[in-house]
Amino acid sequence: MTDDEGDDPDLRILAQTTEAVEAAGRVLLERFSSENRVTDRESLLAAIEANDAASTAVLRPALERIRPTARWDDDEEGAGPLGPGEWWVTDAAEGNVNHVHGAAGWAVTATLVRDDEPVLTAVHLPLSGETYTAARGHGAFLDGVPISVSAKSExxxxxxxxxxxxxxxxxxxxxxxxxxxxxxxxxxxxxxxxxxxxxxxxxxxxxxxxxxxxxxxxxxxxxxxxxxxxxxxxxxxxxxxxxxxxxxxxxxxxxxxxxxxxxxxxxxxx
Missing domain, CATH: 3.40.190.80 (D-Maltodextrin-Binding Protein; domain 2)
Structure with missing residues (x-):
């Protein structure tokens, strides 16, 4: 993201969204230990629900302040179109199953979808401290550094x-x-x-x-x-x-x- 792009409203929203996912990530990081284990399906589901609730309590109010008119996609397993307008599509503890088993591979994500097209996103990995961001038409970044797909064709x-x-x-x-x-x-x-x-x-x-x-x-x-x-x-x-x-x-x-x-x-x- 360059200085001359700072006047784009979506880039300003993205900067705030990044702060929100990183704040929620700190909550999950405090709850994480490599010693975390679950012993059965009941304890697994309870641990997942507790992580979701703790992270969402930080993430959702922050995103609703950023874009008060955007609707909230409540269904983590939802599929298909959302319909016209703006929607927050999030996962407050993506890879939650890895977190509750004391493993790496979990994140906090927030994407603003407008008229069924994702227009900006922030993905924060609390264990590594890395944050991926993108806004439509402005490129993709890892911790502010541009990234690109490989050149492979075989x-x-x-x-x-x-x-x-x-x-x-x-x-x-x-x-x-x-x-x-x-x-x-x-x-x-x-x-x-x-x-x-x-x-x-x-x-x-x-x-x-x-x-x-x-x-x-x-x-x-x-x-x-x-x-x-x-x-x-x-x-x-x-x-x-x-x-x-x-x-x-x-x-x-x-x-x-x-x-x-x-x-x-x-x-x-x-």
Whole structure:
């Protein structure tokens, strides 16, 4: 973000949004220990709920002050279009399951969606202190330094990843996910699968990995990463190569050079 861009209203909103996710991140960091463990489903769900509540208590009021007229997307597992106007799409503890197990891989995210298009986002990783930001038309950044996707165009040399969108995926999504992993194992150099999605998308935007795909459309897990990758010079499409939207059934974020091979591999799935 440069000084001459400071008059853009969205950049001013982004600066405030960044402060909000970092404040919520400090709450989660205070609650974190590498000794954290859960012993059963009941304790797992209770720990997740407590983290969400603690972080949201800081994040939501801050974002509502920044953009009082924006509606709030309450459904962390919501999918599909939101409709006209502005919406805050957030995850106050993305990768919460990693946090409660004392592991890395969690963040606080906030994305302003306008007329079903993400226009600005801030993703804060409290353990490392890193913050990814992007605003539509202004590029993507890591701690204020511009980032860009890799220059790869050969799928056989690519590092790719996917993620399970949520627990209890529908059988047809599980089948497509399984088939897609098999297909990419055949074509890509290395294939990884991990959660959360945003923390698989940020490395694509930064050029550390080359592609991410997912079946199962959870808004809060995709909108931040979609904007980061687009603003870092990447492409975000569905399995047929059409521009990704909240109504899409599949999600692919990658480099311009790899997009044809990724869509070819995934569009051929049964």
């Amino acid at each position: 799928l056989a040399a690519a590092l790719v990843s996917t993620a399970q969108a949520k627990p209890g995926e529908a059988p047809e999504i599980r089948r497509r996910l399984s088939a897609s992993i098999d297909a990419l194992l055949e074509h890509a150099l290395l294939v990884a699968a991990a959660v959360p999605a945003t923390l698989q998308l940020a490395p694509v935007a930064a050029g550390h990995t080359d592609a991410f795909w997912q079946f199962g459309q959870i808004r809060s897990g995709l909108v931040a990463g979609a904007l980061l990758v687009r603003e870092a010079g990447g492409v975000v499409v569905d399995a047929q190569g059409e521009p990704w939207a909240l109504s899409s059934e599949a999600f692919i974020a990658t480099t311009p050079g790899l997009a044809p091979a990724m869509t070819a591999a995934l569009s051929a799935l049964p």
